[in-house]
Amino acid sequence: xxxxxxxxxxxxxxxxxxxxxxxxxxxxxxxxxxxxxxxxxxxxxxxxxxxxxxxxxxxxxxxxxxxxxxxxxxxxxxxxxxxxxxxxxxxxxxxxxxxxxxxxxxxxxxxxxxxxxxxxxxxxxxxxxxxxxxxxxxxxxxxxxxxxxxxxxxxxxxxxxxxxxxxxxxxxxxxxxxxxxxxxxxxxxxxxxxxxxxxxxxxxxxxxxxxxxxxxxxxxxxxxxxxxxxxxxxxxxxxxxxxxxxxxxxxxxxxxxxxxxxxxxxxxxxxxxxxxxxxxxxxxxxxxxxxxxxxxx
Numbered sequence: 636x637x638x639x640x641x642x643x644x645x646x647x648x649x650x651x652x653x654x655x656x657x658x659x660x661x662x663x664x665x666x667x668x669x670x671x672x673x674x675x676x677x678x679x680x681x682x683x684x685x686x687x688x689x690x691x692x693x694x695x696x697x698x699x700x701x702x703x704x705x706x707x708x709x710x711x712x713x714x715x716x717x718x719x720x721x722x723x724x725x726x727x728x729x730x731x732x733x734x735x736x737x738x739x740x741x742x743x744x745x746x747x748x749x750x751x752x753x754x755x756x757x758x759x760x761x762x763x764x765x766x767x768x769x770x771x772x773x774x775x776x777x778x779x780x781x782x783x784x785x786x787x788x789x790x791x792x793x794x795x796x797x798x799x800x801x802x803x804x805x806x807x808x809x810x811x812x813x814x815x816x817x818x819x820x821x822x823x824x825x826x827x828x829x830x831x832x833x834x835x836x837x838x839x840x841x842x843x844x845x846x847x848x849x850x851x852x853x854x855x856x857x858x859x860x861x862x863x864x865x866x867x868x869x870x871x872x873x874x875x876x877x878x879x880x881x882x883x884x885x886x887x888x889x890x891x892x893x894x895x896x897x898x899x900x901x902x903x904x905x906x907x908x909x910x911x912x913x914x915x916x917x918x919x920x921x922x923x924x925x926x927x928x929x930x931x932x
Contacts, residue, residue, distance in 0.1 A: 707884025
């Protein structure tokens with residue numbers, strides 16, 4: 636098995652020397668399925684963007700348009716929407732909102748996310764509502780969806796508060812009987828959002844830097860607490876000297892990471908990886924990152 640793994644690594648390394656980004660990602664995906672034989676094709680989605688200093692960034696994808704429950708990665712979308720709306724004067728830039736955004740991204744706290752989404756949509760959780768009130772409430776709660784749809788984002792749903800135990804009251808009504816209105820993201824949409832933040836395309840350069848500061852991680856940190864954002868994710872698979880900005884999330888079924896990486900060589904790329912039904916395996920996403928980084932052109 637060890638010899639076989641070496642052969643895979645060698646094959647991917649050789650391919651990366653001459654092949655474009657899509658073929659590099661394809662080789663990474665092949666190696667991942669070889670390494671994790673119980674992983675099914677529909678249980679993995681990846682989008683990578685090569686952030687070239689000049690010209691248009693190259694994009695590669697594996698099931699990049701698959702709509703998947705996003706876990707805490709949804710918080711990236713609420714963060715960017717908040718900064719856009721503060722910049723436009725639609726919501727106030729307050730110390731309390733800043734504190735909530737920091738706790739939402741740095742520590743991945745759900746309560747902080749609830750506060751941010753309430754501010755963005757002018758909604759609050761609480762008991763069930765009468766049909767007319769619920770219709771108005773639902774329209775407000777879809778404000779973030781309308782914002783991203785207007786910018787050309789497709790196949791995503793960003794209107795729910797993340798939970799551990801389940802939603803209650805009007806939030807339970809809104810998510811639907813069979814959770815049909817759950818949050819959903821694609822790796823394509825998430826990678827695009829990270830690229831726009833990294834390249835100051837969504838908001839001003841000042842606000843982009845503020846968002847990146849919250850997303851900054853230490854890949855060499857051995858233990859980053861209960862709400863870890865490195866251990867078991869992309870940061871664990873990076874070579875020493877790399878820089879990382881990321882938002883990870885997991886549930887009992889999902890394990891995802893959206894990462895902006897700068898290698899020791901100075902080359903930058905975005906790597907967004909979603910996995911299903913392998914949440915307890917903390918080696919899967921780091922393996923994807925390791926294979927991709929080792930052969931990044």
